[in-house]
Amino acid sequence: MITMKNMTKWRHAGSLLSCVFMLISIFFLSTKGLNFGLDFTGGMISEVKIDQSLTATEIQSKLEAALKQPVSVVAAGDPGEWVLRYAAPETLSDQPEIKTLLTGFSNHVEMINVSLVGPQVGQELAEQGGLAVLITLLVILGYLSMRFEWRLASGALLALVHDVVLLLGFFSITGMEFNLTVLAALLAVLGYSLNDSIIISDRIRELLKANVTLPIAELNNRAIVSTLSRTLITSGTTLISVGSLWLLGGEPLYGFSITMLIGIVAGTWSTMTIATIIPEMTKLNPQHYMPAVISDAP
CATH class of the missing domain: 3.30.70 (Alpha-Beta Plaits)
Structure with a gap:
């Protein structure tokens, strides 16, 4: 059984494993690339x-x-x-x-x-799809920057990047077709993972304000434990729906369902590891959320 005492070790080991997966994904993306479907190639x-x-x-x-x-x-x-x-x-x-x-x-x-769909039309779709992902990440970055202190925002954003890189790496390694349906699922995963990251970051912020003497590692462990039941219920019910699409949806929905399936698992994993490790590495502490003292001097 994982206790509060050794949960930090598990989170650190999970973050290290995620970094390894990201490096493998980046390697295959840079050497092998993606197998674009006819939506992109014509x-x-x-x-x-x-x-x-x-x-x-x-x-x-x-x-x-x-x-x-x-x-x-x-x-x-x-x-x-x-x-x-x-x-x-x-x-x-x-x-x-x-x-x-x-x-x-x-x-x-x-x-x-x-x-006949020409390659010029396919190239236009590829550019628009890449632009959609970029705009989504930029909007998320702006939202996180306004809502959280930059250390918490960095952890949530890196967790999103982790999910995208792992999904693209999976399609590069397996050679599965990357089409518009998969791109739609990728954008859906971004929204799902963002929701998880916001919930854990909100809980960490609340604990920082309420426990000014506890170290950030202990607060992160408490935040994970307090939101774990919600995370498992939400992820579990979503996985049941996605699993049904995978088994019963047939070939047209296979790429969508497998993207959602991996994305939900990766998003839940990164929320409990990367999203909490970055604040620790950047020395987030309760003082960063203490109200600013207003001087009485004229």
């Missing part, structure tokens, strides 16, 4: 209607074998209607018609729509 998008007896897995496996590249197959709504996404060849003549490939295993093939 490609072919075909909406088709074929036999209702065929499943997404069957269609995907047959098309990937014929095209020799990954193919995304998403249900379009009505039974038998599918949206197919795949990379466009350098010249359209290098690739067989998708209708010809579908005819090979479907008796009924109707091409509803075929469109």
Whole structure:
């Protein structure tokens, strides 16, 4: 059982482990990069209607074998209607018609729509997505700077950076497709992790004002213990919902659910480690929240 006495050691060890994971993530991001999806790189998008007896897995496996590249197959709504996404060849003549490939295993093939998303549009989406993440971090930085003393604000902000870097590192290491759905989940994780960091920072600030003689390490331990039940309940219920999406949502929601799943775990972890270690390292103490003395001198 973890007691107040050795909780500080666990927090320090957890922060060290987080730093190691961040370095590994940065290494893979700088050497391997991300596997951007068609939303960012451009490609072919075909909406088709074929036999209702065929499943997404069957269609995907047959098309990937014929095209020799990954193919995304998403249900379009009505039974038998599918949206197919795949990379466009350098010249359209290098690739067989998708209708010809579908005819090979479907008796009924109707091409509803075929469109080409150029790399210029994909580049624009990538720039807008990166700008969205940057603006989000800047707004969070401004909010934390106004609400907390800079030592607490630095811990909360670094915890957010930790979560983003770990998620991007996971997608770089595994080679999973990074698309707009994953980007949306990444922004959602930022908001979720920020909420956790604000709660723990608020509790630390309250304890600093109420216990002027206790060291910051002891106050951090008390803050974690007092908010632990709330954190576990919130994270647990959210993980149940995300787990349901992962198991039942199918291929279209797989990237979103796995991003949320890792992000929630990483956010809870960083809130109890990095968000509390930084104030200790920067020597936060109760005097920083003592009211300023107003001189009576004229």
